[in-house]
Amino acid sequence: MNEEQLILHTDKYQINMMYAHWVQGSQNEKAVFEIYFRKLPFGNGFAVFAGLERVVRYMRNLRFGEEELAYLRTQEENYPEAFLQALRDFRFTGSLYAAPEGTLVFANEPLVRVEARIFEAQLIETALLNFVNYQTLVATKAARVKQVAGEDGLMEFGTRRAQEADAAVWGARAAYIAGFDGTSNVRAGMLFGIPAKGTHAHSWVQGHESEDEAFRKFAEALPDHVTLLVDTYDTLKSGVPNAIRTARALEAQGKRMQAIRLDSGDLAYLSKTAREMLDEAGLSYVRIVASNDLDESIIFNLKAQGARIDTWGVGTQLITAADQPSLGGVYKLVARERDGELVPVIKISGNPEKVTTPGLKEAYRLINRSTGKAEADYIALRHEQDVRQGERIKLFDPVHPYIYKYLDDYEAIPLLQPIFMNGEQVYALPSLGEIRRYHREQLALFWPEYLRKLHPEAYPVDLSTELWELKMEMIAKFRY
Numbered sequence: 001m002n003e004e005q006l007i008l009h010t011d012k013y014q015i016n017m018m019y020a021h022w023v024q025g026s027q028n029e030k031a032v033f034e035i036y037f038r039k040l041p042f043g044n045g046f047a048v049f050a051g052l053e054r055v056v057r058y059m060r061n062l063r064f065g066e067e068e069l070a071y072l073r074t075q076e077e078n079y080p081e082a083f084l085q086a087l088r089d090f091r092f093t094g095s096l097y098a099a100p101e102g103t104l105v106f107a108n109e110p111l112v113r114v115e116a117r118i119f120e121a122q123l124i125e126t127a128l129l130n131f132v133n134y135q136t137l138v139a140t141k142a143a144r145v146k147q148v149a150g151e152d153g154l155m156e157f158g159t160r161r162a163q164e165a166d167a168a169v170w171g172a173r174a175a176y177i178a179g180f181d182g183t184s185n186v187r188a189g190m191l192f193g194i195p196a197k198g199t200h201a202h203s204w205v206q207g208h209e210s211e212d213e214a215f216r217k218f219a220e221a222l223p224d225h226v227t228l229l230v231d232t233y234d235t236l237k238s239g240v241p242n243a244i245r246t247a248r249a250l251e252a253q254g255k256r257m258q259a260i261r262l263d264s265g266d267l268a269y270l271s272k273t274a275r276e277m278l279d280e281a282g283l284s285y286v287r288i289v290a291s292n293d294l295d296e297s298i299i300f301n302l303k304a305q306g307a308r309i310d311t312w313g314v315g316t317q318l319i320t321a322a323d324q325p326s327l328g329g330v331y332k333l334v335a336r337e338r339d340g341e342l343v344p345v346i347k348i349s350g351n352p353e354k355v356t357t358p359g360l361k362e363a364y365r366l367i368n369r370s371t372g373k374a375e376a377d378y379i380a381l382r383h384e385q386d387v388r389q390g391e392r393i394k395l396f397d398p399v400h401p402y403i404y405k406y407l408d409d410y411e412a413i414p415l416l417q418p419i420f421m422n423g424e425q426v427y428a429l430p431s432l433g434e435i436r437r438y439h440r441e442q443l444a445l446f447w448p449e450y451l452r453k454l455h456p457e458a459y460p461v462d463l464s465t466e467l468w469e470l471k472m473e474m475i476a477k478f479r480y
């Protein structure tokens with residue numbers, strides 16, 4: 001992929017802070033930041049982590065070139081040349097840990113951790129949040145659609161309505177991670193190896209003397225890939241009968257028409273009636289594709305109405321995550337270097353949800369060995385050994401700590417994996433096929449109560465006793 005230089009894809013305040021650190025001589029102090037979100041999107045019980053591949057590509061390529069430096073020279077801050085030289089020498093020399101793409105993730109747990117010189121860690125905040133927030137949002141929306149579609153076909157059709165080109169291709173990829181079968185975006189196909197597929201538009205039909213002629217000519221040109229859009233004039237009186245004629249003509253050449261596409265009207269009624277018409281014509285192999293502002297709730301309703309739709313084309317609602325167009329992932333400082341040691345830091349807020357959890361921590365997914373299912377995610381300070389060694393641990397609700405239980409027989413799987421260590425990439429990016437498989441395995445780890453689309457049970461994300469006590473102590477210390 002042609003890698004763009006995205007180093008200035010950051011907020012100006014990051015450069016201001018880098019400059020102030022440089023002026024004050026604190027630019028080499030170590031900092032630890034975590035990305036997490038506070039609330040699951042769409043009322044869903046989980047989110048699907050995505051965006052890591054883009055993060056890795058971005059990180060690999062972080063350089064201030066002469067063009068970027070020349071631009072910074074034009075800025076009113078009048079940065080001195082010595083600072084620009086520090087930017088010219090900029091390399092990411094820190095470490096980055098992240099959940100693998102396709103992982104099921106929850107609110108208030110770290111999805112990415114950056115340990116680096118403050119000079120480096122501050123710069124990358126904006127881009128990392130930009131990539132992870134959008135891709136995780138779309139992957140989560142796609143997982144909801146996949147949940148209702150089951151084994152039906154799912155095509156991503158959103159490019160024309162997406163928030164510009166990057167959103168279209170990375171959104172197509174996020175949808176594919178969560179179980180879509182393909183995309184209409186050919187560039188996403190080329191870049192990522194996602195199956196690219198398509199039918200035809202109304203313009204093809206409008207651009208001929210008759211619908212019948214339009215179908216015939218399309219079938220002549222692409223005899224092995226014929227899906228005909230049947231709603232340009234009248235779906236049942238004209239579109240389906242003309243499609244049947246075309247299918248018969250194809251049969252005479254030993255070919256099989258693939259499908260018809262419905263794109264307006266009552267999709268339940270039309271699909272059932274079209275199915276009957278096709279079956280009566282001996283064309284039970286011809287499939288029915290539907291599109292038209294579909295989302296998971298319309299698909300769920302159409303299935304409940306007995307719609308006979310084999311493949312769903314989903315565009316606008318998915319690619320724009322229309323019912324919740326952003327994920328509120330944040331990048332928060334949790335520890336900083338003081339006198340050569342990392343010390344925890346906290347951000348207090350009047351809103352208890354917004355108080356950060358301090359310290360250098362690890363997150364673990366605890367798998368109950370007797371059920372094979374995920375019991376809770378457990379966040380502990382990095383030095384805590386009991387959870388790593390499988391010792392008995394106390395699980396309690398961090399908001400209501402008097403509600404607790406003990407867990408003995410579990411496997412603790414670290415949620416975050418090393419991606420960059422001291423500036424070197426140590427993580428081999430998995431193929432999209434591997435990510436899709438891993439995502440399905442993740443789903444199988446959870447009880448269905450956490451996965452259901454409507455009013456799911458809240459999956460526990462717990463803090464270790466030591467971490468909880470540290471947080472309480474720090475809150476007490478900063479209470480005014």
Ligand SMILES: Nc1ncnc2c1ncn2[C@@H]1O[C@H](COP(=O)(O)OP(=O)(O)OP(=O)(O)O)[C@@H](O)[C@H]1O
Pocket residue numbers: 263264265266267268269291292293294298301302305
């Ligand atoms: N049986 C159904 N039950 C629930 N929703 C449906 C059903 N059939 C279609 N829909 C959805 O209802 C909406 C219908 O959109 P709209 O009222 O604009 O009609 P339309 O058929 O698109 O008309 P147009 O001819 O203007 O395209 C779409 O989101 C579509 O997916």
Ligand SMILES: O=P(O)(O)OC[C@H]1O[C@H](OP(=O)(O)OP(=O)(O)O)[C@H](O)[C@@H]1O
Pocket residue numbers: 157158160161200201202203263291292293294313314315316317
């Ligand atoms: O509805 P969405 O979920 O966003 O899916 C994509 C839509 O894009 C196309 O319509 P459009 O009117 O743009 O062009 P057309 O002439 O091909 O129908 C297609 O027919 C779908 O309805």
Ligand SMILES: O=C(O)c1cccnc1
Pocket residue numbers: 157158184197198199200261291313315
């Ligand atoms: O191939 C299709 O049918 C298609 C592609 C993009 C948008 N709507 C439909």
